[in-house]
Amino acid sequence: MPRFLWVPAGIAFALIALPVVGLVLRTDLTRLPELLLSRASLSALRLSLVTAAVSTLLCIALGGPLAVVLARGRLPGMQFLRSVVLLPLVLPPVVGGLALLYLVGRTGLVGQGLELAFGITVPFTTGAVVLAQTFVALPFLVVSLEGALRTAGQRYESVAATLGASPWLAFRRVTVPLVLPGLLSGAVLAFARCLGEFGATIAFAGSLEGTTRTLPLLVYLARESDVDAAVALSLLLVVVAVVVIAVARPRAVLS
Amino acid sequence: MPRFLWVPAGIAFALIALPVVGLVLRTDLTRLPELLLSRASLSALRLSLVTAAVSTLLCIALGGPLAVVLARGRLPGMQFLRSVVLLPLVLPPVVGGLALLYLVGRTGLVGQGLELAFGITVPFTTGAVVLAQTFVALPFLVVSLEGALRTAGQRYESVAATLGASPWLAFRRVTVPLVLPGLLSGAVLAFARCLGEFGATIAFAGSLEGTTRTLPLLVYLARESDVDAAVALSLLLVVVAVVVIAVARPRAVLS
Amino acid sequence: MSTGVEACFVVRRPAFTLDVALSAAPGEVLAVLGPNGAGKSTLLGVLAGLLRPDEGSVRVGERVVTDTAAGVHVPPHLRGVGLLAQQALLFPHLTARDNIAFGPRAHGVPRREARARADELLAGVDATALGDRRPSQMSGGQQQRVALARALAPEPGLLLLDEPLAALDVDATPAMRGLLRRVIREAKQTAVLVTHSALDALVLADRVVVLTAGRVVEEGPVREVLARPRSAFTARIAGLDLVPGVRDGAGLRTPDGLLVSGRAEGVEPGEAAVAVFPPSAVAVHATRPTGSPRNVLPVRLAAIEPRGDVVRLRAGAVPGGPVWVEGLAADVTPAAVADLAVEPGDDLWFAVKATEVAIHAAG
């Protein structure tokens, strides 16, 4: 590795770390316990963790196969499909939330159907939070995993086939273990994105304490009355994320 | 590739595409030209494209080396550094913007220094938009590229060294071409994230037509008074993103 | 359960066209010889189903697995065809044992049984100590051994082997060759074997196909093709004399009861065997020689074939003498021919030292 890469790398790292350090320094630590242990914070934290976890699993379950199809499938117009997958990244999250609302809201195309068929209303439920998070986080998982699948190539899958393994077996026992680092970093990205998701959630799921008010929504609300509280709550989010990621990441390196 | 993966892949694709299709269907096409060709839209579009492009280049210039250091460097606590890099993902963008403001704002640690030394004020300038976008988009580039670097491994770099290539030459002529697909998909992710960036920009750079009001900010504002206009403008954003990505992507596949 | 194979196809590439027709009967081993870049690996890829030919068809057993005209292309894992590719490509995330057990597991063999089979094969390739190692923890030759074991483990109806004995050390080569022989010859396994060694072809194969620049230039029983090479490449790769019989003590007993002395490699007394030696090792005498050469054979000179800077003397049988000398070759220098002043029809003695004769189990 060329030595002088440390210089831009250091700048990049500072660009990320210094603002966060600044936040920490600004925080009035004596008020922290009171802020973080309030009922509202704890409930938002619990909700954030649960929804982010469920959404990440959904991203893996749905986005994983989509990445495989994009990396291995032979379909005309694949290039176009690949661009479409990136849309949630570009769409301002609030607009994304509106789009979901139009589609799955009570008056929406799918929403009406769901209500008629099953009596289910999606918006303003925890399910809506999960849906909003999954929508915005899916591209992260898909793009990371597709890259890993392309880099890994199909050589080992071919070897498995010549040993008599069906595509499904080869997928489970060869492809998945080989791209596990890529899958895990994709999942970490998706989880982080879910944890920080705000715009789509507030537009689609609303901000109801205990049901849809995740930590970022609480931060937003706290900002209305008390900026310092908002900053303190963001730090809680940061700490939670770093802990979860530090727990999840080492496996990526081991495998 | 196991056939039945098409089913979850199809669901994932629908989850992304249907809301967007819903948006398109809702749009009053007759109003589009008027909306999109307004001075405000055109100026926002231009600003968005320019800042997203510059920020993406900055992400490559700074995040690229950071990814290399994270993937190849041997430093105690690398795992921790790696988690820190993900912070901008987790931090609600508005809080990220606040953090930048605290640091680089007029009263901030770095900001004061800049003002004293060079008479530069960063907030409310186009530079602030670029800084905000770079801050939020860096992790995308770093994580994608680090994954690609890990997958590519160091074997070819070793070969280059035994042929007498210095680390810098090996980096340019071997490492970079080999991870080009990963770099490009990281850059596409970063570009898309820059294009859609709202929260950090509004909190740090402000919102002034021609200087700091990018397309997402315009969409956000428009939605306050005219939701249909906001939706139409988002679609403009979507179209621009798809075009830019479709132009940038094929190279990733060819190489 | 072993299956035959029949293939006739064309693969077109920018600067290369592979256009072949070949077949192997059930239980037959077909060797494929040819220079670098002749299309041998490409051929195996098509048979395995990893490559689709541009035209043509492949039949494995009763089943048409590729037919471009009919749009048939059975995927590799449903062909019952195993492939040992030129590069080891061991699964990097699995131990040697799990790499070998992968195939049996894919065929539904229970885990315990699959691992037992893997351990057996590990012992077979002399790599028992490597069972728990990952590929990154093995040397090049060790990886090659494990790859060989992995390819053999699922016992496919048709086995394709691309240079299975490359990268092995001098100790390992005969041992691995012996293992292959047991697995593919004794089990009547249909196999297609790419090799650069005439000895491998002689020991392991029934028939041989010689490929040059994408075309079959020669084809037939191994001994015939190598004995009467029609292409320059075959001529260079061939050049071994071969006597069939049964191993007996320190040598090989021919059907007519004569003993050919030699060094037995991996063959038990009483087993069918061949004695193999290079024509360059055959000394030619006008009178019966005395001395160390143990094998002194009366022959009647059938032909004198100049080839480059040596002359090949081709033997016929002497009336009353052993008939199996027919076709044996001796390579001598032109000066030696001049000295001996021989011509076809003359009776001569072919002498071969026992140490030059390798006795292998019969192909």
Place this chain on the structure above:
Amino acid sequence: MSTGVEACFVVRRPAFTLDVALSAAPGEVLAVLGPNGAGKSTLLGVLAGLLRPDEGSVRVGERVVTDTAAGVHVPPHLRGVGLLAQQALLFPHLTARDNIAFGPRAHGVPRREARARADELLAGVDATALGDRRPSQMSGGQQQRVALARALAPEPGLLLLDEPLAALDVDATPAMRGLLRRVIREAKQTAVLVTHSALDALVLADRVVVLTAGRVVEEGPVREVLARPRSAFTARIAGLDLVPGVRDGAGLRTPDGLLVSGRAEGVEPGEAAVAVFPPSAVAVHATRPTGSPRNVLPVRLAAIEPRGDVVRLRAGAVPGGPVWVEGLAADVTPAAVADLAVEPGDDLWFAVKATEVAIHAAG
């Protein structure tokens, strides 16, 4: 500009320890022989600087490039050491030509010149047609050739070659060996050569090191080590007789003016050469034989060495006869020894057919 190398180090792995001391003088070629997993590739990795030993030091030329005690570890690209690894590992994004030109370019050779050198080397490895191909468009053997050319291109002070002649076809092997010889012997290139072939060692190397299970078990001039093997492995890999001289017409002229007939490979008349033949090809006679063997040498039996199922007869010089027969070996069966009823001190004739004698340019 060629540099010597001196190394003494220990590499420890869970189930393996490499503990060696070796050196090569400037311009010397050192062959490394040993079974699979002996540590040959690991050794080259340490010399190239890709692996750090657990203990010990490496000196290249005047420079200490590794010294664990002093914490010295010069990175690979500053060592002036080139490595051809066991796996080709061609850069997948570059054409064959650009792969080869990579090294010269890294050393500052202008693009045009580097490409010219690459084209020259492409011709040398008989791969001119592959210049514009990417590795994925080449066969296994073609990749190996290009990898060899790439390793030779930068003309490093010390060249490390890990089985450079594996995966090549019968046509290519002698040609590549000839190329290597020109490049490393004639240019007085210091080199360490890992090989499984005694012939490669004899033709290309001055000295040999035999490695078994991570330790040097034998070491010395190639001919001496192979002639008097002390380990089982060396005994099996060795077993070639060698006569030095100068090529002359159809054979080799020894210093005392005698002619050894043989087949010359890549050596011009008048050039220094060695005649090489396997002891198993030597026929032993009590009286001077007549017949096709062109080379009939008077020897006085120096020793009888039983080795497994053959007996090696070691030659000494007959007073007044050629002195270079000293040390030549003939492998014969025990039965033949019994027949001849010889014992040390007896005068005998060693007969070798010219077709069994290969004449190579001298190492």
Place this chain on the structure above:
Amino acid sequence: EPGPGARTLTVFAASSLTDVFTELEARFEAAEPGVDVVLNYGASSDLAQQLVNGGPADVFASASTATMTTVVDAGLLDGEPTVFARNRLEIVTAPGNPEGITGFADLARPDLQVVVCAPQVPCGAAVEKIETATGITLAPVSEEPDVRSTLGRVTTGNADAGLVYVTDVASAGGAVEGIAFPEADQAVTDYPIAVLASAPQAELARAWTALVTGADGRAVLADAGFVGAP
């Protein structure tokens, strides 16, 4: 924990009402045992979109009449909206007013970094009205999408002055100094409240509206700096 037969009242409220409504929630729940008030705070326009798309609310309290009109036009209301509070702009500066700003006209000084709300949001609409009325055009460095952002610019010292609501100045405590100016009276923002036609808890909804518009509500609103309803 609400016991059996517990009822839930869902209130969609503009986020600028967070403090006031959270205070009123406590009073309401104390007065009506077994009732759980669930507050959904958001930008008024987002809330209106949610309602138009079937959001299940009993009461909607908006920070602008324009957004309320969206809901009225969609025919979602039970009755007419009532204006329950009004808000007025004030100039906000750093404590001690270091730049010596005395009135609206000072904001046009070229040496000042001034921030205002964008015209698309109520507080920005008010600025626009004042500009038209006075003929003074400001050259702000930023037009913020909501009033909290505008306030934040001044509290963090990145802008010299801004135009925010009186309520915002009050909530910021001593971090800023508010300067009232007479032209502000020409652009007062109305906060309307209404019960939805589809309200599952219409009765409770009316009770909530009564609380907000009643004496208690006015007191809390006044504490926060709101001007009483006309």
